[in-house]
Amino acid sequence: MIADWLDLTLEGHASARGMGRIPSGRYEIVAPGVLEIYPDHSGPRAHPVVISAGIHGNETAPIELLGELVAGLESGRLMAGAPLLLILGNLPAIRSGERFTTTNLNRLFRRADADGNAAHSDCPADDEPARARQLMAAVDTFYARFPPTESTRRLHYDMHTAIRGSLYPRFAVVPYSEGAAISSTQWSHLSAAGLQAVLHQHQHSWTFSHYSRHYHDADAFTLELGQVHPFGENDMVALAPMSQLLAALAMGIEAPHAAPERMAYFKVEIELMRRSTDFRLCFNDDVANFTTFTPGTVVAEDGEAGPCTVGDTPLSVVFPNARVEIGARAALLLAACEPPQLALASDRTSFE
Numbered sequence: 306m307i308a309d310w311l312d313l314t315l316e317g318h319a320s321a322r323g324m325g326r327i328p329s330g331r332y333e334i335v336a337p338g339v340l341e342i343y344p345d346h347s348g349p350r351a352h353p354v355v356i357s358a359g360i361h362g363n364e365t366a367p368i369e370l371l372g373e374l375v376a377g378l379e380s381g382r383l384m385a386g387a388p389l390l391l392i393l394g395n396l397p398a399i400r401s402g403e404r405f406t407t408t409n410l411n412r413l414f415r416r417a418d419a420d421g422n423a424a425h426s427d428c429p430a431d432d433e434p435a436r437a438r439q440l441m442a443a444v445d446t447f448y449a450r451f452p453p454t455e456s457t458r459r460l461h462y463d464m465h466t467a468i469r470g471s472l473y474p475r476f477a478v479v480p481y482s483e484g485a486a487i488s489s490t491q492w493s494h495l496s497a498a499g500l501q502a503v504l505h506q507h508q509h510s511w512t513f514s515h516y517s518r519h520y521h522d523a524d525a526f527t528l529e530l531g532q533v534h535p536f537g538e539n540d541m542v543a544l545a546p547m548s549q550l551l552a553a554l555a556m557g558i559e560a561p562h563a564a565p566e567r568m569a570y571f572k573v574e575i576e577l578m579r580r581s582t583d584f585r586l587c588f589n590d591d592v593a594n595f596t597t598f599t600p601g602t603v604v605a606e607d608g609e610a611g612p613c614t615v616g617d618t619p620l621s622v623v624f625p626n627a628r629v630e631i632g633a634r635a636a637l638l639l640a641a642c643e644p645p646q647l648a649l650a651s652d653r654t655s656f657e
């Protein structure tokens with residue numbers, strides 16, 4: 306029955322709760338679009354895994370990947386071997402094919418502050434803020450059952466597709482955290498899954514993957530898996546290696562490895578903010594993500610902050626948007642950096 310879960314949920318017909326069996330375990334629907342799966346027998350590499358899709362409603366390829374995974378578990382083609390929390394994020398937006406209905410869900414994953422006021426309480430009290438609270442609670446409940454151990458890490462893959470083209474169509478965004486470093490094996494798994502670049506955030510941003518990393522010390526990523534297309538028009542062949550990674554996680558077996566050095570690594574150098582009405586980005590609107598600007602290039606002009614000029618190091622742009630409100634982020638500018646293992650190796654050398 307759970308293969309129907311996805312279709313029925315998207316049609317708005319699914320029951321909000323329910324439970325039952327799959328060939329290799331049991332499932333429970335704990336909220337609309339929120340499905341837990343527990344295996345009868347744990348695999349040798351079982352980690353508790355959160356896999357989410359549709360946090361932005363028009364990003365359909367991740368929903369197709371989630372559908373493949375659920376269908377495989379239901380048919381018995383995939384043997385469940387690890388606890389899974391599967392999430393369809395913004396249900397009304399998915400149904401209408403929009404990025405969101407009232408506000409960007411992927412900025413609302415922040416717990417209430419010390420005064421007891423949610424940080425997003427200034428938003429209108431409708432769908433997205435309520436959904437963020439529901440999803441945070443589902444993640445809290447799930448992870449509480451699985452404290453990390455010597456051999457297990459909490460994992461969260463939040464899957465997206467990007468609006469604009471990209472020099473690296475598939476890339477991972479690593480949320481900022483002062484906590485534990487990402488397990489080094491993740492880089493070789495992501496490389497084998499066809500990811501082409503990794504972007505390290507430099508400060509907190511209240512996304513869904515950041516929530517799992519910041520509050521639960523999970524190995525958590527926002528995965529950008531190509532460009533936005535309607536259902537049925539996604540290039541699922543390019544995503545087959547990603548599908549294999551999800552299947553390995555669900556079965557609790559060792560995921561495929563590839564050299565981490567195959568991916569390009571970047572860290573955020575400048576978070577470009579819009580400070581005034583008189584603001585413009587000095588490049589074409591349709592520039593691809595990861596387009597690089599050489600030293601001396603003026604990338605933005607702002608009536609208040611003045612020009613933003615590339616310094617000695619070339620910088621690459623991602624997620625540019627000049628039409629954000631004043632005070633919001635208009636682009637991230639990135640500097641290339643070393644792969645994590647190589648950085649670690651050179652650290653060691655310097656201490657010897």
Ligand SMILES: [Zn+2]
Nearest residue numbers: 361364465466
């Ligand atoms: Zn997205």
